[in-house]
């Protein structure tokens with residue numbers, strides 16, 4: 001059985017993330033979406049528990065997906081989950097350098113761990129969690145960018 005791990009901040013999950021989740025889940029027996037709980041990274045808008053819950057709701061009808069959170073090194077988490085494949089998404093050249101650096105680091109410190117990249121679907125090319133938060137902050141229309149549940153959560157968060 002091949003298990004792959006799709007790690008990220010998912011703050012919050014966008015339709016671009018969801019597209020990668022759907023496509024990757026068809027390629028492996030099991031896909032673990034691993035939400036990074038990293039207190040050193042700048043404070044997220046949603047807590048790790050909220051991000052996990054959002055992803056669980058979004059993927060509730062997909063049966064080979066598990067949502068988990070992790071902290072520390074991704075390769076240590078992968079070892080515990082018995083997985084050797086990392087899935088990441090690539091939007092534009094701007095993603096490349098960071099993603100390549102990350103992949104090479106994980107290759108060096110995680111024996112036998114491989115990273116595979118799925119290219120974005122064209123309509124999600126410019127979609128990121130940061131963009132979505134920026135649009136939500138100023139009350140813009142989020143349709144097509146996130147699910148209705150996420151749009152609602154963003155609206156509530158910024159109306160406080």
Ligand code: ADP
Nearest residue numbers: 007008009010016017088089090120124127128
């Ligand atoms: P991180 O903080 O680890 O970069 P993100 O949640 O921002 O976490 O992204 C997780 C992964 O999903 C990254 O590989 C990122 O490039 C990819 N990703 C984010 N948005 C999109 C999108 N619109 N299309 C394809 N891949 C995406």
